[in-house]
Amino acid sequence: MFKRVLIANRGEIAVRVIRACQELGVETVAVYSTADADSLHVQLATRAVCVGPARAAESYLNLPALLTAATESGCDAVHPGYGFLSENAEFADLCAKCGLTFIGPSGDIIRQMGNKSAARALMQAHQVPVVPGSDGPVPDAQTALDLAGTIGYPVLLKASAGGGGRGMRRVDAPEDLERLFHEAKSEAEACFGNGELYLEKLILNPRHIEFQILADTQGHVIHLGERDCSIQRKNQKLVEESPSKALTPELREAMGAAAVAAAKAAGYVNAGTIEFVLDQEGHFYFIEMNTRIQVEHPVTELVSGLDLVKEQLRIAAGLPLSVEQDEVVLRGHAIECRINAEDFRHGFRPCPGRTGFLHLPGGPGVRVDTLLYNGYEVSPFYDSLVAKLIVHAPTRLETIRRMRRALAELVIEGYPTTADFAHLLLHHPDFVRGQYDTGFLAGHMDEILSWDCGGASN
Ligand code: ADP
Ligand code: ADP
Ligand code: MG
Numbered sequence: 366m367f368k369r370v371l372i373a374n375r376g377e378i379a380v381r382v383i384r385a386c387q388e389l390g391v392e393t394v395a396v397y398s399t400a401d402a403d404s405l406h407v408q409l410a411t412r413a414v415c416v417g418p419a420r421a422a423e424s425y426l427n428l429p430a431l432l433t434a435a436t437e438s439g440c441d442a443v444h445p446g447y448g449f450l451s452e453n454a455e456f457a458d459l460c461a462k463c464g465l466t467f468i469g470p471s472g473d474i475i476r477q478m479g480n481k482s483a484a485r486a487l488m489q490a491h492q493v494p495v496v497p498g499s500d501g502p503v504p505d506a507q508t509a510l511d512l513a514g515t516i517g518y519p520v521l522l523k524a525s526a527g528g529g530g531r532g533m534r535r536v537d538a539p540e541d542l543e544r545l546f547h548e549a550k551s552e553a554e555a556c557f558g559n560g561e562l563y564l565e566k567l568i569l570n571p572r573h574i575e576f577q578i579l580a581d582t583q584g585h586v587i588h589l590g591e592r593d594c595s596i597q598r599k600n601q602k603l604v605e606e607s608p609s610k611a612l613t614p615e616l617r618e619a620m621g622a623a624a625v626a627a628a629k630a631a632g633y634v635n636a637g638t639i640e641f642v643l644d645q646e647g648h649f650y651f652i653e654m655n656t657r658i659q660v661e662h663p664v665t666e667l668v669s670g671l672d673l674v675k676e677q678l679r680i681a682a683g684l685p686l687s688v689e690q691d692e693v694v695l696r697g698h699a700i701e702c703r704i705n706a707e708d709f710r711h712g713f714r715p716c717p718g719r720t721g722f723l724h725l726p727g728g729p730g731v732r733v734d735t736l737l738y739n740g741y742e743v744s745p746f747y748d749s750l751v752a753k754l755i756v757h758a759p760t761r762l763e764t765i766r767r768m769r770r771a772l773a774e775l776v777i778e779g780y781p782t783t784a785d786f787a788h789l790l791l792h793h794p795d796f797v798r799g800q801y802d803t804g805f806l807a808g809h810m811d812e813i814l815s816w817d818c819g820g821a822s823n
Contacts, residue, residue: 366682367391367442367466371435372410373456374446375425376736377753378658379406382444385674394438396431398424400744405736414438419746425449428456432463442466442681444674448748451657452479452528468681469635470656478631478654482525482563488651491630493623496642496650498565506546509564510539516566522546524553525561530600532556535567565652570804571642572611573597574649576624577665577673578637581680586628587690588621589669592661595803596790598713603806604787605661606700607668610761610799611643620649627651636662636677642803660703660753663734667699667757697757698764702772702787704735704752706743709786710817717743721778726771730757730764743780751782761799765791789813 369392372379379395383406386393395410400419407413414434417424424430426449435443443460445451451469458472469475478484482502485495497516502525503509513520513536522545524532532553534545546562554560577589593609594602612620624639631654638655662673671688679687707713720741725733735752737743743751756771758764772788790813795801 366684367678369394369411369438369440369442370468370678371396371431371438371440371443371465372406372446373425373431373435373443374449374451375401375404375406375747377734377750378446378448378660379404380409380736381734382446382674383409385672385678386444388672389675389678391678394434394440396425396434398746400746403742405738405741412438419744421449421747428459431456432459432465435460435465436463440465442468442678444468444677445657447657447660448529452655454479466681468677470633470637474631474633475656478633478637478656480525480561481523481527481653482561484631484654485563485651487630488627491626493627493630493651494649496565496568496652499563502561502563506543509546509562510542512564513539513542516564519567519569521565521567522549522562523565524549524557524559525563526553526557526559528557530597532562533600568642568644568650570802571595571644572609572802573602573640574609574611574620574643575638575640575655575659576621577659577662578624578628578633578639579673579676579680579686580628580633580635580637581686582634582683583685585686585689586625586633587686587688587693588624589665589671589673589693590695591617591620592664594661595801596796596806597803598806600803602661602703603783604700604702604790605664606698606761606764607664608695608698616643616647616649623649623651627654635680636673645802660750661701663732663753663755664699664701667730667732667755668695668697669693670696697759698761699755699757700764700768701753701755702768702791703750703783704754704775704777704787705749705783706751706780707749707783708781709783710781710814713783715745715749716780717745717749718780719743720780722776723778724774724776725752726754726774728771730767731771732756737777751777754784754787762797765797785817786813789816792816 395413416430454472454476460467596604
């Protein structure tokens, strides 16, 4: 096992990684920007190094500063968390060059799967079903127009380098295509420094079903079941659960096998996620692989009883997976609500501020992963995710009741959060029935907002 790990991240995921390291007896080196000097991850780590000013480009994305911090503090490994440099192939390569173990797949695998259009092609070559669409990137709007005519509208223009729901445009009619092509391209250039687009048929109101994969250096590849992440706003996940109401045991087995085949096709090593969309007829299609730990990984931890971050460290250290596929037992049900410092009454606009009174829920089956403490100032520079509330119970209904109870206990004063929104959502009859898809929130937002009495801002 490693002696000392640099955590190239911030927020709740840095805290999560520190906790795993501590339990394994591994020392941690946190990095922070000047805006994060008072952060929880800085206080919990064995030691901490400032890597630059508030702007992420100059701190959390600053390759030389991070590598220098790692080597000078005597680290032997680097955990990238999610977001930031977690899917940056160059960073993985540079870590290796500096003699640091990158806790994730190799730069080559990240590169291969990070280009979503190329990943599609690889999956097709290995008989993993993909959404009907372009063979590779579409160079210009005319090519996209011709192809969309053959595939049939609506279609989705997607950035090859995309992530976080950005660089995507739904096109409903040919006359809109050229304009939306240029919009998607500029957004992709601005967000990812790469304007390459590809095209997929838009599956109408699918479920987003993803499979958690673990793969070690000895060639073992297993899956830990699915997460249903269909509660999305603007292609971004808000609530996730496992198991999915939409899967029969047969479908779960078929999708799990496809996910393992996909990871094997990629020569994958470490923890990863295979994302699928599932249409209303029960056909599933690969959409992308995330080559990192995922925000919603605790959902899988609660149903599997495994610690995914510890598994990541074990794999990176060259140890075999701690379980084989037939030893994986998925028990009960888990739901996660992402608590963002956002005002859902006003278009979910980010609302950073100073944390006032804070009370976190507890009791049986309740887990909170958060960067918050009393008095903590939420920074406007970074993601608005301030906490993840994850609950576990034997059945789905008990899990929903437990989540409602936990949300009712949660108090975060100082700024509005999405906790009240989650509470309303968990009372929606269709959510309770498990009848929802990725179009659900957009279609029910006004209804859910109409249940709200306004009042308190948190
Ligand atoms: P998950 O699939 O784990 O739910 P998300 O797609 O929501 O992940 O992204 C996780 C985090 O990483 C978010 O904070 C998101 O803003 C960020 N992120 C995702 N993709 C990128 C990217 N290509 N570049 C920068 N940040 C990204
Ligand atoms: P990102 O890299 O931004 O996470 P994804 O390719 O995973 O992008 O897509 C994000 C979300 O957009 C998915 O979770 C799903 O809700 C929706 N989506 C993506 N591709 C399709 C498609 N072909 N048809 C319908 N919805 C899609
Ligand atoms: Mg995705």
